[in-house]
Amino acid sequence: MGSLAAVFVWWMLPLEPFFEEISGIFLAGVAGIYFSGRFSGYLGVRDPDVIVVDEFVGQFISLLWTEHDIIHGLTAFLFFRFLDIFKPGPIRWAERLPGGVGIMADDILAGCLAGVLTLELYRMMPA
Known part of the structure; x- marks a missing residue:
C-alpha cells in the first residue's frame, strides 16, 4: 500500500525545508503521470493495482502541512484513505481523466483535501 509507505x-x-519537500513531490508526481500512463497502457488496464506511486504522492501531499508527529500523521492517513476509497465529487471526476493524469490526479486531489481537513480539524480543537 503506497499510502502507508508514504507515512x-x-x-x-528529517524535517526538510518546505521548498525541497514540494520539489520532491512535484518531481514524483510528474514521473508518476508519465510512467503510470505508459505502464497502464502496456498492461491494457486503466489503473492497475500494482501502481502505487499515485497513493504515495497523494498521501505525502496530505502530510506536507501537518505537524510532524504520529497523531497528525495518522489523522492525515485516515482522511486520505477515506477520500481515496469513496472518491467524493471532484476526486471521482479527476479519476476519469485519461492515462497517467487520471491515475495520479484523483490521489493528488484527495491528498490536498486530506491535508486541509487535517489542518482544520486540529485548528478547531482547543489547545
Whole structure:
C-alpha cells in the first residue's frame, strides 16, 4: 500500500525545508503521470493495482502541512484513505481523466483535501 509507505517515509525523514519537500513531490508526481500512463497502457488496464506511486504522492501531499508527529500523521492517513476509497465529487471526476493524469490526479486531489481537513480539524480543537 503506497499510502502507508508514504507515512513511514515521512516519519523517518528529517524535517526538510518546505521548498525541497514540494520539489520532491512535484518531481514524483510528474514521473508518476508519465510512467503510470505508459505502464497502464502496456498492461491494457486503466489503473492497475500494482501502481502505487499515485497513493504515495497523494498521501505525502496530505502530510506536507501537518505537524510532524504520529497523531497528525495518522489523522492525515485516515482522511486520505477515506477520500481515496469513496472518491467524493471532484476526486471521482479527476479519476476519469485519461492515462497517467487520471491515475495520479484523483490521489493528488484527495491528498490536498486530506491535508486541509487535517489542518482544520486540529485548528478547531482547543489547545
